Amino acid sequence: MTPQAQAATATIRRGLLLSGIALVGVVLVYALALFNTPTEIRQGLAQKIFYIHVPAAIGALIAFSLVGLVSGVYLWLRDPRLDLFAHASAEVGVVFSVVMLTTGPLWGKPIWGTWWTWDARLTLTLFLFFLFVGYLALRSAVPEPAERARYSAVVGILGLFLVPFVHLSVYLFRTLHPQPVLLKPSAPSMPPEMLRTLLISMGVFTLLYAGFVMTRYGLAILAESTGDSDAD
Amino acid sequence: MTDLIRLAWAIAAKDLRVEMRSRTAIVSAVFFAALVLAIFNFARAPGTVSQAMLAPSVLWVTFTFAAMLTFNRAFALERENAALDGLLVAPIPRGALFLGKYVANLGFVFTVEAVSFPLFVLFFNVSLGDALPSLLLVTGLATVGFVAVGTVFSAMVVRTRFADLLLPLLFLPFLVPPVIGAVQVTTRLLDGRPLSEVWGWLRLLAAYDVVFLTVCAMVFPAILDE
Numbered sequence: 014m015t016p017q018a019q020a021a022t023a024t025i026r027r028g029l030l031l032s033g034i035a036l037v038g039v040v041l042v043y044a045l046a047l048f049n050t051p052t053e054i055r056q057g058l059a060q061k062i063f064y065i066h067v068p069a070a071i072g073a074l075i076a077f078s079l080v081g082l083v084s085g086v087y088l089w090l091r092d093p094r095l096d097l098f099a100h101a102s103a104e105v106g107v108v109f110s111v112v113m114l115t116t117g118p119l120w121g122k123p124i125w126g127t128w129w130t131w132d133a134r135l136t137l138t139l140f141l142f143f144l145f146v147g148y149l150a151l152r153s154a155v156p157e158p159a160e161r162a163r164y165s166a167v168v169g170i171l172g173l174f175l176v177p178f179v180h181l182s183v184y185l186f187r188t189l190h191p192q193p194v195l196l197k198p199s200a201p202s203m204p205p206e207m208l209r210t211l212l213i214s215m216g217v218f219t220l221l222y223a224g225f226v227m228t229r230y231g232l233a234i235l236a237e238s239t240g241d242s243d244a245d
Numbered sequence: 246m247t248d249l250i251r252l253a254w255a256i257a258a259k260d261l262r263v264e265m266r267s268r269t270a271i272v273s274a275v276f277f278a279a280l281v282l283a284i285f286n287f288a289r290a291p292g293t294v295s296q297a298m299l300a301p302s303v304l305w306v307t308f309t310f311a312a313m314l315t316f317n318r319a320f321a322l323e324r325e326n327a328a329l330d331g332l333l334v335a336p337i338p339r340g341a342l343f344l345g346k347y348v349a350n351l352g353f354v355f356t357v358e359a360v361s362f363p364l365f366v367l368f369f370n371v372s373l374g375d376a377l378p379s380l381l382l383v384t385g386l387a388t389v390g391f392v393a394v395g396t397v398f399s400a401m402v403v404r405t406r407f408a409d410l411l412l413p414l415l416f417l418p419f420l421v422p423p424v425i426g427a428v429q430v431t432t433r434l435l436d437g438r439p440l441s442e443v444w445g446w447l448r449l450l451a452a453y454d455v456v457f458l459t460v461c462a463m464v465f466p467a468i469l470d471e
Contacts, residue, residue: 088464088467140418140421143414143417144415144418146414147411147414147415147418148415150410150411150414151401151402151405151411151414151415154402154405154407154411155404155405160404163467163468164401164468166464166467167397167401167464167467167468168401168415170460170464171394171397171419171461171464172418174456174457175418175421175422178421178422178449178452178453178456179418179421179422181422181449182425182426182449183425185426185429185445185446186425186429
């Protein structure tokens, strides 16, 4: 085993350990949210999904932002490790997006009365999700590593510039129409117990992100060191 | 600078001349646009949804989808007989190559738009009033930006395994701001509203053009590095 492969295996092991701890943390967050956090008076139990939905959403947005930023640095420095990190981050971001996009409608149906609405934030996250699914599809279609790295970096950078435009256009689109009355999300100020659960959950999801990315990154390095470039 | 423009024009002229001699892509794209317009006329509940209500959306779906068809052509052409390698070893800065391909693509898309617009007016029974100059302005503003993104993506996907599938997958999210903006403006202009009412949208479209033309010109060389 080459030293590079050994280092990669160690990274994978650390990543798996971190992911394991984080997954136990997710279970604890569930328990904490259900049994030790006050129930929101108007939304009832449906509000509990908040403690998963919001951290997953923030995690996804951070993951995608990191892809964009790291892609920019990659085109400058051309260090393959940056590309492998961007790939790992995009994958984890897509997984977090799926969590966000499934928990959101589950909450929206009882509270807003609809599974989906073309609200500015919903639309933006949906298109970000599409964009990064495209990013991953592009990666799997380019066999040569250096070429794949350059192409996906270009998509990552363009995606970073697209975000404000999608947000602005969707926002302008909505403000030209009457705002729905029924679907208006309420913004309750949070009691400290709820805030505590949310912050713990955010910590757990950050850990989960780090663990997943570390594992995927280590795997990518290992695949590269064994010359198996098709191991996505 | 003049050199850059001269070289870019040489590339664009070459692309346009090749197309003028075969006319495959442009004729297909024009008929594709005509077909989409005809089909959309039936993709509605007659009597409940009027043609006029649907018209702006149909126009922009047609424009952008027909544009997407022409993008793959720009670099698919260069792949045959390894013509791209010839271009790359030629003493042409990458920026000029981007500009040339961009101008050629822009020429194609504008041609398709110019042909399908009268068909749109005809099929959808649109009364233009005096909105024509403003509509041309909006079409220009919306098209200039997304063609830049399409040029970059087509250079990329043409060297992958699933070019025809990947291009729409990557490109459609980038159509969101120009299409939303263009449809909003077109709707109001066809309603006879003044241009000043859609000032915010026009600024958004112009900002999109400036940002994406600049960024695309900057990242394009990275695609062609060997």
